[in-house]
Amino acid sequence: MNFTRDLCNKRFWRGLAIHGLAALGALSAVLGLFALFWPDMLAGKGFPEVLVIPAIALLYAGCRSWPYPVAQHYATPDTEIRLVTGDLFDQDTNLVIGMADTFDIEPPNIIAINSVQGQFLDRVYQHDVSNLRQDLRVALATKQVVGTVNKEGNNDRYPLGTVATIKHQRKHYFCVAYTSLDEHNNASSTMGVLWESMDKLWDEVRTRSNGEAVSAPVIGLGQSGMSTVLPIQDAIRFLILSFMFASRKQRVCEELRIVIRPQDEKRVDMLEIQDFLASLRKSS
Structure with missing residues (x-):
């Protein structure tokens, strides 16, 4: 703090x-x-x-x-949004994992070791690439391939916004594709794609989580290429708004927990985020 x-x-x-x-x-x-x-x-x-x-x-x-803890409960819908600083994989909730439309998982040439995907492979699957690949294959079995790309790693493209849900050790991991990889494995996305992907993510969480809390990293940072147009403060507000819009259509889950890395906390105005959360309560 x-x-x-x-x-x-x-x-x-x-x-x-x-x-x-x-x-x-x-x-x-x-x-x-x-x-x-x-x-x-x-x-x-x-x-x-x-x-x-x-x-x-x-x-x-x-x-x-004082802005700690940064949290807000909403009566309509009955849900809560909370910001915490810490490790995403230490949370006792279901988790959101951002991925590309090819669902590549292998570090270090395609996926950065310190990225959320890289930590997912290391922390949850103990770096067992074949096991994670198999679980993703099962989760994507009913999803339609919409194209291919000639690059190192996976070549099949799935629609942006596709969510591959994996249940592993009593947790659900919602792997949502919100970036595209080109022939050189460079990631890119847009605000429109990100919003649509979040909308599909919350639909999947609503369907599969049984109302249990879900934790998400700050979406749009890292290798997505969005950090120049969506700085961390705006990315947090973006994530909050997408969740609240989805929740007002129909309750998504009991809590959204946004996890901020300790090294990023100094760039976040917690007081402004708390005011933003409170303003959504007044307008709900």
Whole structure:
């Protein structure tokens, strides 16, 4: 958590002032009632005691203004969105794994070792390429191949937005294709493709997760080529909006947990994200 940065954030001080003044007003009103009906209770109270009221107001304001944890519950639909900093593969939920339309899995020439796909192979399948390939083959058995590409690795293309759902060790892994690989295995995507892919992803989560929570990385970073047009702050809002739009059509699951890597947290304005989540509650 970047405490120093948050203390320098105008949103924090604005929230602190608003909540502090509101709390001070409410406490003063209560104190006035006591003075009116039970004046003897306040008799003899001096300077040290009177500081209790602003101290309580300040403590309340600090709790309301501090951005941790960044989470918001929505009554309609009954769901929650939460941001956490940590390791995607340490989450006790189903997981979203971003992939390309060819569903390549082999590092390091095609898939980066430190990418989500690379970690998926290493952390979940203990680098057993053949096992993961077989599970993907089964998950894609009913999906239609729409073309081929002459490149190293897999050559069959599936429609962008295709979701290959793997159930492995009591977890569902939703492998969603939102990028295309060219002949040189360079990935690319667009905002339109990303939005459509997320819509199909949430449909699949709704169908297969039995309402259980799902964790997702910040979609659109890494090798997708989207980071120049969709910086991390916008990528988080994009993911939140896609989930909320899908949830308003029909509830997707009990919780979306967006997992931010520790090295990326310094680039995220948590206060702004919390305000954004709260604004969606008001408009729901």
